[in-house]
Amino acid sequence: MKFLKVDMSSQTIAATDVPEAYAGLGGRGLTSIMINNEVPPTCDPLGPENKLIIAPGFLTGTSLVNSSRLSIGAKSPLTGGIKESNVGGTVAADLGHLGITAIIVEDKPADSEALYLLKIDAEGNAALLDGAAYKGLRTYELVRQLKAAHGEKNSITCIGPAGEFLLTGSSIQTTDADGRPCRAAGRGGLGAVMGAKGIKAVIVDRGGKSTDPLADANVFKECAKRYAKAVRDDEGTEDLAQLGSAFLVAPINAVGAFPTRNAREGQFEGAEKISGETMAEVIKKRGGINAHMGCAQCIIRCSNEYVDEKGDYVTSSLEYETIWSMGGMLGNDDLDSIARLDFLCDDIGLDTISTGVAVAVAMDAGYKPFGDGQAAIDMVEAVAEGTEMGKLIGNGPAAVGQHFNHDRVPVMKNQSMAAYDPRALQGMAVTYATTPMGGDHTAGWVVADNIAEWGGKLDPFAAEGQVENSRNSQLHMAVVDTVGICDFAQSGFGAGLDNVCKMVAAKLGKPFGEDDWAALGKRILKAELDFNRKAGFTKADDRLPKMFYEEPLPPHNKVVVISDEDMDSTWDI
């Protein structure tokens, strides 16, 4: 258990014990509570006062399956509020194996052109190396060169040109189980914070043997075994393996909640061509890989390797949100161009959601026609070229909307929504509007609860019960992101929330029950809301753009009906 504090103004690193105030925390709980305590809320997100905090989950590094999750936190240059961006791959497990609770990057170099590599060896020793030679590199080439120089057995977490350009749609990419920089902490523009700190890449040795000790290893082992069994036994696990998260395309389109052509419609006539079923067939036929293992300790294997007609690698992993943002949202039914766009975003270091929606807004404003995949590719390539249009796309949908004086911009707190239209799933309206993170689906995914025809408990077109349901989901997810469990492995909670709590207790060495779980969720949300309030956010920011209140969404022709009063009651906790 230690913090690595990296001071970028003096280029010095100090390893310190974890202070009592942060004991028992990891992941989002740690990043958010620390940001609220230590980052001035009104600071410039790209200035010296902001901190970039990289923290594996509390259970990451243990033997628990699907727990290689990393939280990256900072004040967001995109939203102006607190941000936790969550990513898989291998680095979280590696940091856990080194007993590193968090890397805290502070201040910035006096020379704004300086660029560094942060290298952590197998003993957990950290050093800052000159990274000037890597300036401007895209992530795949960067990783190739860094592996050649530092060895294959390293996880690499890095930024591409978009992060160096300080664009607010920039991501932090990290390597997957095959060593490709295809896993993204995409949301919130945190690549720009890393760029402002002057760090091009963090190189972490994969051979650490200093995992935090468990207070009760036997109890932990039993609970972890039960958790893994629940994941394996869940039927959804096989769907995820065979089709990836793209299995969602067909059902979300069926319920009329698949935002199409910049959310003008809720169903895409080309959905069959870009569905998970079609994708899996194409991958299989061309010799790519379905059921690919992307993250350390994963037993679900929702990843894939998408290949072209010659069987050559295009991207990994093609996922639901990207198929939507680069597909349905653009009226683009060409899976090959979607895969290419996914690769380009990873390579340039861009959030696929923000970037796809930025292109959609440009198309909606008449810049290019919907359905033109090549035009989208050109626009994303322009980001790396640093053109004026590229800067707009790289700064996200709100920047594009402002440029074209176009007000159909589906953002909340300046961050684009994800692949669920809130007019067809009112619960997602609450999550998008009220999460301190800005438009974000993972903060409180209440989609299944809103499919009333088939057992969902809520009417997707009515306000009743939506606030309470979203609130409960958001509080729960804050803790899931703190312990470091993958969203898709929540099937493991089938073995009981108490089973997960016992694992936390077995590491902590003191009781941790379901009440503590609930209390921790409130503690985290309160810290995040407190930071945003001090940063200047008010309840007026917990609203959706007027298009969602005024434009009925086909085919159901509904609008968002959650009242302002209801929205405002979300955080009466």
Add this chain to the structure above:
Amino acid sequence: MKLPGAQVPGNFKLWIVMMEITVRLYGLLGKNVAGHDSLKGMMVEMPEGSTVRDLIAYLSIPREKVGIASVDGSLAKETRVLTAGNFVRLYRPISGG
């Protein structure tokens, strides 16, 4: 695929009017259903008056494995009565984030 039992044995013949329906099974729902093409679906014959629930049972799919159904592109409950020529889509329950 023919529905067995359209005629009952014995002296009396009970004729049931059959209808053709197209069904497409998403996710892994079609994995163990003979004749189902994962991208095109399949044709089935069912007695008139059959419901979505009857169709699921006829395909020997456990009810809890179906999360969403649509008929001709519109969401449908399991009690929905089908008519000749309907295109039924069945989806797995969803989870995710």
